[in-house]
Structures are given as C-alpha cells and as structure tokens.
Amino acid sequence: MLKDNFYQNCIQLCAIKEQQRVLIGVSGGLDSMVLLHLFKSYKDKLGIEIGISHLNHGLRGMESDLDQKLVKEVAQQLKIPFYTDNMLIEAIACEKKQSIEECARICRYNFFKNIMKQEGYDLIATAHHFQDQSETVLIHLIRGSGLKGLKGMAYKRGLLIRPLLNITKDEIKDYSIEHGIVYREDKSNDDMDFLRNRIRQELIPVLKNYNNKIEDSLFRLSQIATVENDYLEKKTKEAIAKYLLFTEETVLLKETVFLEDEALRKRLYLKVYQNWLNKGLEYRYIEAIDQYIITREEKPVLSLPNNATLRKVRDGFLFSKENKIVVEDYEIEATGIGVYQLPGDCGILTLSYINKDDVDYLAASPAEGYLNSETISWPLIIRNRRQGDSFIPLGQDAQVKIKKCLINKKIQRKKRSEIPFLIDRKKGIIFVARIGIDNRVKLSSKESKILFVSYKD
Numbered sequence: 272m273l274k275d276n277f278y279q280n281c282i283q284l285c286a287i288k289e290q291q292r293v294l295i296g297v298s299g300g301l302d303s304m305v306l307l308h309l310f311k312s313y314k315d316k317l318g319i320e321i322g323i324s325h326l327n328h329g330l331r332g333m334e335s336d337l338d339q340k341l342v343k344e345v346a347q348q349l350k351i352p353f354y355t356d357n358m359l360i361e362a363i364a365c366e367k368k369q370s371i372e373e374c375a376r377i378c379r380y381n382f383f384k385n386i387m388k389q390e391g392y393d394l395i396a397t398a399h400h401f402q403d404q405s406e407t408v409l410i411h412l413i414r415g416s417g418l419k420g421l422k423g424m425a426y427k428r429g430l431l432i433r434p435l436l437n438i439t440k441d442e443i444k445d446y447s448i449e450h451g452i453v454y455r456e457d458k459s460n461d462d463m464d465f466l467r468n469r470i471r472q473e474l475i476p477v478l479k480n481y482n483n484k485i486e487d488s489l490f491r492l493s494q495i496a497t498v499e500n501d502y503l504e505k506k507t508k509e510a511i512a513k514y515l516l517f518t519e520e521t522v523l524l525k526e527t528v529f530l531e532d533e534a535l536r537k538r539l540y541l542k543v544y545q546n547w548l549n550k551g552l553e554y555r556y557i558e559a560i561d562q563y564i565i566t567r568e569e570k571p572v573l574s575l576p577n578n579a580t581l582r583k584v585r586d587g588f589l590f591s592k593e594n595k596i597v598v599e600d601y602e603i604e605a606t607g608i609g610v611y612q613l614p615g616d617c618g619i620l621t622l623s624y625i626n627k628d629d630v631d632y633l634a635a636s637p638a639e640g641y642l643n644s645e646t647i648s649w650p651l652i653i654r655n656r657r658q659g660d661s662f663i664p665l666g667q668d669a670q671v672k673i674k675k676c677l678i679n680k681k682i683q684r685k686k687r688s689e690i691p692f693l694i695d696r697k698k699g700i701i702f703v704a705r706i707g708i709d710n711r712v713k714l715s716s717k718e719s720k721i722l723f724v725s726y727k728d
Contacts, residue, residue, distance in 0.1 A: 273442045277309045280434040281317055284426035287394065289318035293432075294354075294392040296383060297323050299338035302398035304345070304454040305443050306435060310396065311349055322352040322392060326382045328360040328375050331459060338455050345453070354386045372465055380431075387430065396432050399424055401439040405489035406470050408496075413470075417554075418503065421496035437490075507538045511546075514539060522547050526587040529565055536561055543590055550577050564588055574684065593685055602654040605693075608722075611653055617689040618728035620653055620704070625723045630714070637680075638726040640708040642701060645718045651701075652694035656687065662700040663710040676706045691726060 281287045295310055297303040310321050325342040327335050339355060346353035364374035383395045404423045411420035426436050435443070447454065463469050478485040510531065516523040522543050528536055540560045544552040556575055563573045563581060573581040578593045601614045608622045630641050660673040677687050682705055693702035701709040704726035714721065 273446050277434055285432035285434050291393040292320045293394045293396050294322045294324050294387055296397045297325050297342050299342045299455045300457050301454045304452050305447050306398040308452055324386050325355045326379050327357040330360055341455055394430050394432050398435055399433045400435045404436055405486040408489045408493045409470055418496050418500045422500050423493035510535055510539055522590040524588040548577050605651040605653050620691045621725045623723050624720050637705045640702045640724045642708055642712045642722040643714050643718050644720045644722040646712050648695055648697050653691050665707050665710050
C-alpha cells in the first residue's frame with residue numbers, strides 16, 4: 272500500500288518526469304531514510320537520477336556527527352552521489368535574531384538550493400508525512416492564519432516535492448521494519464523548547480480526548496482549504512487584471528473595487544504588497560485599508576508598513592512609496608531675533624518681537640507661537656527632535672512625550688525629523704513647530720514684549 276501510494280504521489284501529485292534529477296534531503300532519521308529507500312527502489316521505474324544531501328546543523332554535538340556519518344556510509348553503499356556541509360545553526364540564529372527552528376529551516380533549504388544549482392538537480396524531495404501535515408495546520412491555526420495557512424504543505428511547491436505527505440508515521444515505521452532500514456533517533460524531537468514538539472507531544476494527545484481522529488480531521492481540513500484557496504486564488508488573479516495597475520513606484524486600485532466581496536478585496540490588498548513590495552501584510556493593516564476604501568475616510572493619507580502610503584485620487588486609490596529621507600540631527604544657536612535657515616529642506620524658523628496688541632490668536636497657525644519673552648534665557652537652541660524628548664503642552668502641568676504629540680497631530684513620519692524645536696538651556700523645550708508652546712512660557716498680563724516664533728517648511 273505504501274509503495275503504491277508513494278509511486279502514484281510521485282507521478283500524479285509531485286509531477287516527477289522521466290530523466291529528471293531528484294535531490295533527496297536525508298537527515299538520517301526514520302522518515303528520510305525510508306524516503307531514500309523508496310526512491311532507490313523506484314528510480315528506474317520513474318526513469319530518474321537521485322542524489323543525497325545532508326546538512327549537519329551542529330546542534331547535538333557528536334550525535335549530529337553520527338547522523339552525518341550514517342547518511343554518508345549509506346550513500347556510499349548505494350553508490351548514490353552524496354553532498355554535505357556543516358553549519359553552527361545556534362550561532363547563526365543568535366546573530367540573525369531568529370529562532371533555532373526558523374534558522375535551521377532557512378539554512379537547510381539554502382543548502383539544498385545551492386547543491387541543486389551547482390550539480391544540476393531538478394527537484395528537492397523531503398520526507399514530510401501525514402502527521403507533519405496535521406501538525407503544520409494546527410500550528411497555523413494557533414497563529415491565526417487565514418485560508419492559505421490552513422492549506423498546510425503542498426505535495427509540490429516550485430522545485431520542492433513531498434511524496435510522503437499522505438503516508439502515516441505507522442506506515443513508515445512498518446516499512447522500515449519490513450525492509451530492515453537502519454536509521455538514527457533524533458533526540459531533539461523530545462525537546463519541548465520547539466513548538467512543533469510541544470504540539471505533537473502535548474497538544475495533540477489532549478485534542479484526541481475530544482476527537483480521537485484529530486489528525487485525520489486536520490489533514491482533511493488542509494485538503495478542503497487547498498481546494499477553496501485555489502479557487503479564490505484564481506478569482507483573485509482575475510481581479511488583479513481588472514482592478515490593479517502596477518508601476519515601479521505606485522499601484523492604482525480602481526475605485527469600483529468596493530463593489531466586490533470583502534474576501535476578494537482583502538486578498539487584492541495582500542497581493543499589492545506581495546507583487547509590488549515582495550512583502551507580506553498583517554491582517555490589521557488589511558482591515559485598515561478596507562475601512563479607508565469602503566467608508567471613504569476623510570483622512571487624506573493612510574500610512575502603511577514598508578514606507579508605503581494609500582491616498583484617494585481621481586481614478587481610485589493610489590498605493591505609493593514614500594521617499595524615505597534621512598534627516599541628520601541639526602543644532603543651531605539662536606543669539607537673538609532673526610531668520611534662521613534650517614539644514615537641507617527643513618525650512619526656515621523666524622524669531623521676532625511683537626507688541627501685545629499685535630497678538631492674533633485666531634489667525635495663528637500650528638506653525639506659530641507667542642512666547643513670554645521675560646521667561647526666556649538667551650541664547651536659545653534650534654534643533655530637531657531627539658529620542659525621549661518631552662515638554663509641558665500649553666494648559667497642562669505634566670511632561671508629555673513629543674513623539675505622542677506628533678502622532679496625535681497626524682504629522683507624517685518623514686516630517687517628524689524635520690520640524691524645529693526651540694530650546695531654552697534652563698527650561699528645556701519651549702516650542703515645537705506644528706505642536707505649540709510649552710506651558711511655562713505662556714503669556715501673562717504683565718509682559719511688555721512678546722517673542723513671536725514662525726516656522727515655514
């Protein structure tokens with residue numbers, strides 16, 4: 272039964288063609304050693320050539336070396352080309368700030384790709400099986416994945432094939448006993464630091480108290496999700512052609528998209544990021560985009576991850592990239608009234624004295640401020656923001672982080688590092704352009720001379 276399933280999977284689900292060269296990922300454990308045996312048994316019938324690849328992750332010291340030694344010896348006995356390498360995954364994971372699981376997977380597949388490219392292999396085969404699929408679906412479910420995640424793993428994705436995906440662990444064990452296959456036990460499978468191990472050994476046994484065929488149910492869920500997701504992907508491709516216009520710098524989403532179903536709209540937003548920026552998009556941003564489009568919010572620009580924005584234009588909605596301008600820290604000493612040119616394109620700050628009768632609160636803009644000159648100590652400092660800046664806004668009595676003020680005023684990110692702050696060496700920040708004055712320099716009924724501050728970008 273297992274042999275028949277394997278062969279049919281290779282032909283129908285993994286689409287292996289005659290004369291192709293298949294590289295087999297072999298760890299030395301039960302699953303991959305059985306996979307190797309099956310490919311060796313069927314390679315002539317399939318009309319293919321095979322090779323063996325093994326990456327020593329260096330995670331289990333001598334145990335990892337013994338895994339490598341076994342796979343090498345079996346490759347030599349079977350006279351199959353063997354490719355191997357050694358990496359210190361733990362050190363690499365620490366350097367790249369990745370989990371060991373994630374880092375090992377990335378390094379392993381990069382190793383496979385390099386061998387395929389150098390040695391001319393067409394496909395890479397891994398030994399993922401029925402229980403692996405069920406665990407993957409459950410992991411994605413726990414993480415709040417959408418329909419695509421509930422698909423789990425595919426029998427074939429690009430150059431990667433998984434011909435054991437519908438074959439159970441018990442079938443694999445029985446096959447290994449029947450054919451006397453030698454393999455090594457991976458003790459890291461008992462390490463509860465790894466999420467998949469906790470799922471396998473702790474969560475699934477509990478779920479079996481509610482459904483003793485939970486793995487069957489999860490596998491079936493992956494099949495249902497695959498069919499439905501594939502259909503939605505087809506409809507999404509049609510919608511991309513209908514609603515999206517891509518250029519290098521922008522994506523135009525036609526206004527009539529709001530007539531489509533919510534599920535299709537949200538898939539389109541995700542495709543914008545995947546196809547345009549080669550990035551994913553968290554669901555909260557997908558919802559924010561849909562809210563912006565459906566409700567026609569008055570907000571002029573919606574800021575999005577990866578330095579992108581969305582705005583309403585005449586023909587629909589335009590995704591565009593902000594030119595990320597890095598503004599250097601600047602600091603200018605203001606020895607008296609005058610016009611101060613700020614660096615680059617950061618604008619001009621003007622300081623002048625006016626009489627109390629000339630104060631016009633109604634005409635004042637957020638870029639202007641009236642300060643009690645008698646509370647100020649010259650010279651002043653003009654600079655842009657620094658991490659942790661705070662001041663006491665007009666009418667309040669406690670320090671407030673200026674970052675919070677800038678966000679509340681909906682000042683664009685790229686402008687936040689440009690706008691000038693006016694600093695009194697004794698009091699600290701006394702004016703922030705587009706935010707206002709500090710409460711400690713507010714006007715009173717006594718001062719005869721007022722410092723008027725005006726910013727123009």
